[in-house]
Amino acid sequence: MVGSKTLKYIFHSGKNSKQVYYIRNFLRLCLLPDVWYRSQRNAILQSLDDRPDKEYILSRVDYYCRLAQETPLSGKAKRIADFHRKGHRSVYFFDSYEFVRYFPTALRWQFAFGDIRDLQDEPSIVKSRPLVDNNENSILLNMDKVRHFIFLNDKIPxxxxxxxxxxxxxxxxxxxxxxxxxxxxxxxxxxxxxxxxxxxxxxxxxxxxxxxxxxxxxxxxxxxxxxxxxxxxxxxxxxxxxxxxxxxxxxxxxxxxxxxxxxxxxxxxxxxxxxxxxxxxxxxxxxxxxxxxxxxxxxxQFQDKQREKLISLLVFDKYFRMTGQSKLLCSQE
Missing domain, CATH: 3.40.50.11660 (Glycosyl transferase family 10, C-terminal domain)
Structure with missing residues (x-):
């Protein structure tokens, strides 16, 4: 028998609803084709130049992606075209595909999904990285945010x-x-x-x-x-x-x-x-x-959704450029 405390937690935990998260992301996946997102990318990235917080945004991009010199990817890296939901934990797929779909499908990337505490052998998109020197191969993206990014309105002093x-x-x-x-x-x-x-x-x-x-x-x-x-x-x-x-x-x-x-x-x-x-x-x-x-x-600083989206796209843009794929960024395919 389910107790009253358990029922209270189930219906009033205060956490983000995973059902709402999945519905929103399945709709985002199905309603518009990827080519539409790719057609919007340049305009979104160029909007940075008109923003009064441009330097702040760039400082965050450089914090998340610390690559300071061109670092080519190995043959293990996958094309965006080959990235599919099947075989990946859903929240990591949705939270990364939300932004990687803005980029040409021929681009290659490496990722490490899950709770990561290890340094990466090559530039990889991760949710977490260790706070140690030489962690520049770990490029942060906001993943599993349905569980991690919860903000409350606390009325108790x-x-x-x-x-x-x-x-x-x-x-x-x-x-x-x-x-x-x-x-x-x-x-x-x-x-x-x-x-x-x-x-x-x-x-x-x-x-x-x-x-x-x-x-x-x-x-x-x-x-x-x-x-x-x-x-x-x-x-x-x-x-x-x-x-x-x-x-x-x-x-x-x-x-x-x-x-x-x-x-x-x-x-x-x-x-x-x-x-x-x-x-x-x-x-x-x-x-x-x-x-x-x-x-x-x-x-x-994390509550401006449009700015967070721009920062995420700029992180990917820097990642692809610093892995030697600048020419492919001009493609719409």
């Missing part, structure tokens, strides 16, 4: 929230989260638990909470799993503080540019100072509010 930290997430196969629960499960200053089909320890099983229920707490843990912490975007859009160690991976959200104790509350990699950091901001709500404001400012 920080000072009205519970003086506790909240964590819910899958833990199996995620060593950093296991370490966190080993240290903080059962502590009265925290409401932490693992959710998912399987549990590392039965006693760690927590009740699934909606995003709105998370917002009742002053502190929300954003802990990396396979790559980044997927909840970081909605936490930073709220009036709660995102609490986490310094990130080791990044996505389209540019986690590597976030400033500790300016955009989020940094804790040690072993989580040992969590309670100390919480007590500081409970006693200094003005400092907490300043971080929350900075987090909101960071979130705002």
């Amino acid at each position: 920080f000072v009205k929230k519970k003086d506790k930290a909240i964590f819910r997430g899958e833990v199996v196969g995620k060593p950093r989260r296991i370490e966190f629960l080993e240290r903080w499960w059962g502590d009265p200053s925290c409401d932490v638990g693992e959710v998912g089909k399987h549990c590392v320890r039965p006693e760690w099983r927590g009740v699934m909470l909606t995003l709105a229920e998370h917002l009742e707490y002053k502190f929300v843990l954003s802990l990396e799993g396979n790559d980044v912490a997927s909840n970081l975007k909605w936490v930073m859009s709220s009036n709660s503080l995102a609490v986490m160690p310094r990130p080791t991976c990044e996505t389209w959200f540019m986690e590597g540019k976030l400033i500790p104790d300016y955009h989020y509350v940094e804790i040690k990699p072993d989580y040992s100072d969590l309670k100390e950091r919480m007590e500081h901001f409970i006693n200094h709500p003005d400092e907490a509010q300043t971080i929350i404001q900075h987090a909101h400012e960071w979130i705002a």
Whole structure:
């Protein structure tokens, strides 16, 4: 029998609807032919010259695509013409095809779909990359955004929230989260638990909470799993503080540019100072509010859909040029 808490989570989780996502993307796939998208590309790219935020846009393009010299692709690279939904995880297909369909089908590209923490052998489109030197072969695109890019309208002021930290997430196969629960499960200053089909320890099983229920707490843990912490975007859009160690991976959200104790509350990699950091901001709500404001400012830059589309197309354009395919960009086929 399904409990009332489970039903509440199913119908009011606060997450993006995957059904709506798939319907929208199937319609986008079917309603207009690819040749129409290719005919629009040059006009969209040229619109950059008239924008007052041109330098900002180009700085983001260069951040996502760090190729500084021409780097030809190997024979493993696939033509756009051979890229089909069958055989690929749907969200990664849709989120990449949304933009790659604007380009000539003879162009070749390499991609690595999924939660990526490894460096790439050749220039590849990825959702995530490690925050290390020499990661220029990992070109970021906003993929799996239906799960990652969620923004909330939080009406609860920080000072009205519970003086506790909240964590819910899958833990199996995620060593950093296991370490966190080993240290903080059962502590009265925290409401932490693992959710998912399987549990590392039965006693760690927590009740699934909606995003709105998370917002009742002053502190929300954003802990990396396979790559980044997927909840970081909605936490930073709220009036709660995102609490986490310094990130080791990044996505389209540019986690590597976030400033500790300016955009989020940094804790040690072993989580040992969590309670100390919480007590500081409970006693200094003005400092907490300043971080929350900075987090909101960071979130705002991702909410202009037309600009995000332009940046995505420019990333692909730079990728194809830097992989030695400039001549093919003139084609409409």
